[in-house]
Amino acid sequence: EVQLLESGGGLVQPGGSLRLSCAASGFTFSSYAMSWVRQAPGKEPEWVSAISDSGGSTYYADSVKGRFTISRDKSKNTLYLQMNSLRAEDTAVYYCAKASQGGRPYYFDYWGQGTLVTVSS
Amino acid sequence: EIVLTQSPGTLSLSPGERATLSCRASQSVSSSYLAWYQQKPGQAPRLLIYGASSRATGIPDRFSGSESGTDFTLTISRLEPEDFAVYYCQHYGSSRTFGQGTKVEIK
Numbered sequence: 001e002v003q004l005l006e007s008g009g010g011l012v013q014p015g016g017s018l019r020l021s022c023a024a025s026g027f028t029f030s031s032y033a034m035s036w037v038r039q040a041p042g043k044e045p046e047w048v049s050a051i052s053d054s055g056g057s058t059y060y061a062d063s064v065k066g067r068f069t070i071s072r073d074k075s076k077n078t079l080y081l082q083m084n085s086l087r088a089e090d091t092a093v094y095y096c097a098k099a100s101q102g103g104r105p106y107y108f109d110y111w112g113q114g115t116l117v118t119v120s121s
Numbered sequence: 122e123i124v125l126t127q128s129p130g131t132l133s134l135s136p137g138e139r140a141t142l143s144c145r146a147s148q149s150v151s152s153s154y155l156a157w158y159q160q161k162p163g164q165a166p167r168l169l170i171y172g173a174s175s176r177a178t179g180i181p182d183r184f185s186g187s188e189s190g191t192d193f194t195l196t197i198s199r200l201e202p203e204d205f206a207v208y209y210c211q212h213y214g215s216s217r218t219f220g221q222g223t224k225v226e227i228k
Contacts, residue, residue, distance in 0.1 A: 047217035
């Protein structure tokens, strides 16, 4: 059974940093691309970042480019999102999502339960 | 960037009725890279349909997807109580955009 378990969310002040983690199990982690998708309250999901199966390619939404860094550790079957220079508009539930295959194009066939990030003073 | 417009915003129906949800793309969507997700309050989205018309694993056959040019449709043939939720379409080709959602509520 595929399981994705996010952690690391919380309350942070504007300009602060946070690192999200997503522990994956139930599939061959190194064979699939992975993404972070966020959802602000009452809004549609918004894709944030993606990383290829090998970790050699990373992609970012314009809204987070230069501030967020995605990475993965295949020895730990874990996906990360380092978030710096956080803004109020980054407030959302952040989901870890498994891609349907190793490279594009892919849809998201499994999602974690999400972790809430609140940026506020 | 492809913009997806879903309609209606809210659909009020009774259990057993048929639901028809629309998702219109602002430009041609390559090779039908269109997915549908269901989301219930407090839960993550769940994949229903990919490739515009293929059901994901474990999805009941009352859910079906179709396409006509830049118009995509999700049909729920007979609503069950557990189907009342918000539904999102997503393009996963050149962009990864989501539509704004359609809420299916109990009438």
